[in-house]
Amino acid sequence: MEDILTLERVSKVYEPNITALDEVSFSVKRGEFLFITGPSGAGKSTLLNLIFRAEKPTSGEIYFEGRPLSSLKKKEVPFFRRKIGFVFQDFKLLENRSVFENVAISLEIQGIGEDEIRRRVLKILERLGLSGKETQPVRQLSGGEKQRVALARAIVNRPKLLLADEPTGNLDSRRTEEVMEIFEDLNAEGTTIILATHDEALYAERHRRVLVLDQGRLLNP
Ligand SMILES: Nc1ncnc2c1ncn2[C@@H]1O[C@H](COP(=O)(O)OP(=O)(O)OP(=O)(O)O)[C@@H](O)[C@H]1O
Ligand SMILES: [Mg+2]
Structure with a gap:
């Protein structure tokens, strides 16, 4: 399968000097179910926000279906976002x-x-x-x-790509299981999923690729 998403040395620096992401590079295959984990403040939400073009990288490039997001004109952004679903951490x-x-x-x-x-x-x-x-x-x-x-x-x-930021953070264990089943079903139907969570239980025993962020750096590219 081809890559639906590629990040090339993506960094995000918030003024005055908070490096939320530091030269992060990885690719996601179409149809993949990828987990992003790491402690609070590691940069998980920042990463998803950049992929959604809610914010722009300080340096580096993000490609969606081969197209660099830096080339998107302002009026193209809403059309781009229609291909992406986003479950926000704060709803x-x-x-x-x-x-x-x-x-x-x-x-x-x-x-x-x-x-x-x-x-x-x-x-x-x-x-x-x-x-x-x-x-x-x-x-x-x-x-x-x-x-x-x-x-x-x-x-x-x-959406072709579903970005989910801590999507079970407010659910009890039974609802968490139900929601994870829905993610599995959507993925089986062809939706590419990137799920950010600090909760190890979500990805344990699922045999999916897990990327670990720590202080803005990818530990296992
Ligand atoms: N808009 C912003 N302005 C300044 N600093 C920010 C901004 N957004 C995030 N940060 C900082 O960037 C770093 C990464 O934050 P981010 O929200 O991406 O972490 P996270 O991994 O999602 O954490 P959590 O698990 O608590 O949701 C933190 O140090 C945070 O304080
Ligand atoms: Mg977050």
């Missing part, structure tokens, strides 16, 4: 909107018809155990429910 949900609206938003922006949106959103909510919560404002949900809404929003668009 970034619209707290006053309903569960349904939060998941439907990315489809509405693309002008998909109302019936199709309804069908797809309800199906995803069911898959994530959120049936019955459709009309509830997100601010009334538990942390674990919000985490699953964030996942639903990230996958409803059927």
Whole structure:
């Protein structure tokens, strides 16, 4: 399989002098399920943010499907992001909107018809155990429910690449298992997944490639 993503000596320095990532290089094959781990502050979220083009590297280059992200024009960024699902560590949900609206938003922006949106959103909510919560404002949900809404929003668009930042951090062990099953299913359906976590239990015994970050450096490229 060809590489869907390549990082070449990517560094990110926050002013005045925090090196969040230090010359990180690796490639991800299409269809891979890759874990990124390392202690708090190692640079995991920074790495995912750079791949999503939420931020730009200080130096180095990121290639998605062969194209350098530095060549993306501003108006191309939303189209690029449609190929990528992102489960944010802090969810970034619209707290006053309903569960349904939060998941439907990315489809509405693309002008998909109302019936199709309804069908797809309800199906995803069911898959994530959120049936019955459709009309509830997100601010009334538990942390674990919000985490699953964030996942639903990230996958409803059927992204080629799914970036998940600590996606089970608020779930109990049973929900964690359920969500990991969903990641496995999505991966089996062809979605490339990069999952960042400090939780060893998530990748233990899964026999997937695990990259370890420490103070912005990759320990095992
Ligand atoms: N916007 C920012 N401005 C300044 N420093 C930042 C910024 N974002 C991250 N950092 C710093 O960069 C380093 C890496 O942070 P990052 O959030 O990527 O770590 P992480 O591995 O995701 O940690 P955690 O496991 O706690 O989520 C930290 O030292 C952090 O303080
Ligand atoms: Mg983080």
